[in-house]
Amino acid sequence: MDQIIGFSKVLNYELYLRSIIITFYALVLFRTTSVRLIGEYSTFDFIISIVLGAILGEAVVENLPLLPAMIACAIIVTVHRLLAYLTYRSRSMGKYIKGEKIIIFQDGHYNRENLHSCHITENDILQSLRTQHSTDDMNAVYKAILERNGEISFLFKDV
Structure with a gap:
């Protein structure tokens, strides 16, 4: 019964700490960039949000070490910003990445x-x-x- 409900894992403080760290990290990550979570999504924004959510979720449940997951997310957000800049500067790049x-x-x-x-x-x-x-x-x-x-x-x- 404990296997199903998980009472023995209720006091998993590492999971709670990881959850708090990842939540604040995600907040900082999304507030310092223009990745839109609510409102108008481009396909590009939608894909980035899914990938970031998957990585951060894996970090919370200890399938990924915390620091490499955070670094991977920072790299993805940096690439997102770079591609957003390129779509702003180049009409053809904008058509390719965001469509027309x-x-x-x-x-x-x-x-x-x-x-x-x-x-x-x-x-x-x-x-x-x-x-x-x-x-x-x-x-x-x-x-x-x-x-x-x-x-x-x-x-x-x-x-």
Whole structure:
């Protein structure tokens, strides 16, 4: 029964100390960099967050030594910052790392090729239109764009 519940490991002070250290380290790491955890994720930010979470989680449960895990996270964040700088300085690097916008509807017509390549349906577009603008009238829309962060934005016709 103890194997299942783990009463004998309740007083594992090393685990608690590692948890506290990693929590404060993660706080410092994310506050001193621009890795976004809440809000608009690019695919790039999402991948970095998953990798950092995996490494820090392994360090908490003692599968990785504490210092090498912290160094690995610092390296990943440094590479993230470097790539973010390069995407800022180079448009082609930005397209490669963060992607580019894709027009999925324009002048009253769905771009079927782009919809298919992005795995988006007309219903997905209508859902975004309803949730963002409280309408499902595509006749009012001039252009719908799948943005680099995965959201659909709308440009409306002049009335």
